[in-house]
Amino acid sequence: MSARTAVLTAVLLILPLVLGASPQRAQAVNANAATINEFVKRVDVYVALHKKLESTLPPLGKQTDPRQIDTHERALAKLIQGARTNAKPGDLFQPDMQRLVRHLLAPVFRGKDGAQIKSEIMDNEYKGSVKLVVNGRYPDEVPISTVPPQVLSELPKLPEELEYRFIRSNMILFDPHAHIIADFIERAFQ
């Protein structure tokens, strides 16, 4: 268990006791803590693999040319795809985590600013259809959604190798170094 996971778990376990919550509420919080704990663990495994594979590639300079950027990005994607041949939707976002994400986001989107947040995410610039594929390259023609700070603050923090993004109402875990979709949740919000 990483230090981050341990701290998060401890906070979520202690919180109901400190706040004097009911046993049922405490149980729900503990279940959420376990779900987040499991998600963070899976993210940590993915990131460890990402880092290990990336370290086998020539390091990318901070001021380089497009050919090296493209070569690095595609080579890393290939290595990750090769190492995760059996990856499938839900490997990182387990069903419990999918339910929890929908549960955490529902009040954000239902709130008084929900419509505004939704319109900022949805954008509607790209009209075509998108097929989500785990390990697949994020489609070049689809703009990357903005993720409002109010949404990010509801979700467990991610290391820099992964980001939460949206394609329409689907949430994706985006690996920006490899430019691939690591996992996704269909219809993360209504």
Add this chain to the structure above:
Amino acid sequence: MRSGRPSPAMRAALHAVITFIGLVLVMPASARPQAEVPLPNKPDSLHFAVIGDNGNGEKPQYEIGEQMSDWYTRFEFPIVLMMGDNIYGSDRPQDFVKKFEAPYKALLDKGVKFYASLGNHDSREQRYYKLFNMDGKLYYSFKAPKEDVRFFALESTYPDQDQIKWVEEELKKSGEKWKIAFFHHPLYSSAGTHGSTLKLRAVLEPLFIQYNVSLVLNGHDHTYERIKPQNGIQYFVEGSSGQLRSGDLRKGSPLTAFGNDTERTFMLMEISGDTLTFNTIDRKGKVIDSGTVERRK
């Protein structure tokens, strides 16, 4: 003997003047002709250009690039700030040539440095592209080569807590007189397609006010708009340096000091002491908007 009645020619001239005044009065502010404020072009002042939503590789982008080079011959600017959407669609190596290096070749050859912020159409890995001068960072700040100015390039598609904390710390420690922020999503915009990014505004604007940011430059909406100062801060949307969404500006918007949604544009700016002078220029080289901004103190 002279008659008391005006001659027909005089009556016609008078009629023309009255008609013109009447037209100006009924015209929306965004359409009124502006008295042009020329760039002072002082030898020791800071000159820079602003482009946004430019990287589509199409003819208008190249035409704006040519105008920028033409203006450079009489108004040298060592810096170009990019508001994002630098490379639309595919970003293979050849796309960097077609959508960036070729349209601005003349400027790049003269050693002009482009500083990019990333838009929602940009791959995050553009931060490693040397000609965007991002030094591998999604958000960064840098001191201008002249005058007491610091630029802050933000990444507005993913404003996580780390970035917001960084913005605050960076603004707090900056001792420069001029603090200028630039990023893709506009905090204020009258365009119909996107408009103001309210959720981002709620987080960033208090910091800009608290730490004395004088100027904020954005893109995203494919229009040009000078916003009426908000809480003492001057905002511009420059998102029409390649793309254009004709007719997208909402007429009569209370935010608009001046707007244009019919032409591709870029901006030239000059800071001398406490005053910034700007010119907004179209594809034919015509100045369509100009004015001055005083820094916040």
